Amino acid sequence: MGFGRDKVIGNYKVVRMFFESKYYCEILDINIGEWRKLKRQPLFYVGERLKSAFVNGSIYWLEIDSFSMTQKILALDLHTKKFRSVRTPPRFCESGQIANLEDRLVIAANDRLDPHFNFNIWSMDAQEETWSITYSFPLSFSHVTVTYLDVGDDCLDGF
Template sequence: MEEKRENTNSIYIVPELLEDIFLRLPLKSILKFKTVSRQWRSILESKLFVERRGNLQKHRRKILAAYNCNYFMRPSIFPESRFEGDEEIVYLHCDAAQPSMTCDGLLCITEPGWFNVLNPSAGQLRRFPPGPGPVKGPQENWLLGFGRDNVTGRYKIVRMCFHDCYEFGILDIETGVWSKLRSPPHNMLPGSKSVCVNGSIYWLQISAGYIILAMDLHEESYHGVHHLPATWVTQETS
C-alpha cells in the first residue's frame, strides 16, 4: 500500500494570528467558526478574546443603511453586516411610505401595523402597535414625530391623521401605552419630516404657505404655529 503523501499545501497559522483575524469578523461568522475545530472554539470562547472584541466594538463606528422592503416582511437586521475598512455597515428593512425618524441615536421606522424603535449600538429592536385600537385611514396619511421628553427622559412617538379620519395619539415607548392628543391648531400635510429639539417636536410644512407646527412632549400640547415669510423658505427647505 502506498504511503499517504503529506499535504504540502496546508498552512499552519499561529493562534495569535488567528485571534487577530477573528476579531475583524462579524458575529455570524464567529458563531459558525466555533464548529470548525476545538482549537478555533477554544480561541473564540476564551475570556481574553471576548474582552478584546468587546473593546474593539466600542470604538468601531457603525453605519446603519435602511431600505424599502416587502410590506409583508417585518423589519430585521440582515443575517450579516459588511465591513468597509474600519466601519461596519448594518442593513435594515424599512417602509419608504413614511420617513424614518431619529433622536439621540435611536431610530424609529414604520411598517404596516407597527412602529419599530431600534437602538443600533445595543442591537435592540422594540415593536409597538400603531394605536390603542384599530387604526383608521391608510398609513401614508399619517403625520409622525419621534423625540425625547426632556423632563422625564422618556422617548415618545406622535401620530396624527388629518385625512379620511381625525385621530391624534402619542405613545410612551417605556410603558407602551398610547394616549389621545387634542387636535392641533392647523392641519398638516401627511409625511412631513419632523425634528426634535429641546423636548419639542417641530414639523415644517411647505405648500401654499410656510408653517411650523411645534409640540411639547412633556406637556403633550402645541405651543406655536408660525407662519413664515415666503422669503425665508423655498420648496427645497428642510
C-alpha cells in the first residue's frame, strides 16, 4: 500500500499492489472514488507489510531480501503511473526503513559492516539519484548503561 499526491493534478491517491499468479497494481483517486487497474505491472515483488514513503510525486517501497542480501527500491510516479527501479545506497545490510525526511527519500539502517555499529540515515539526491549519509549514530555495545530498582520480593506477588 501507498498514499501520496499527484504533483501535477493535485489529487490524493491510494496505491495497492497484488503479487499473486500475476503482478498488478490498482490506484484509487480520492476525488473519483474508484479503483483503477494500471496497464503497467510492478517491476518486482515488494512485501505486503513493507511501509512506503511518498516524496516529490512518487511512492517508494524498499524491498530487502535477507536470503540473497540484496536491496531494491521500487518507485511509482503518481502522475505518469510508471514504475521504475531506483538505485539503493552503496552499503547497508539486512534491514532498513524507507521514509521521507525534509522532502528527501531516506533509508535508516544499521551498518553491520562498520566496526563501530553505526546507525546511518542515507539520503538520496533526487536529481542524480545518488546517496550520501546525512546522519550517523554510533550503537556501540560496550557502553550500555543498565539501571534497575530493587523493590523486594513482595512486588512480584500475583504474577
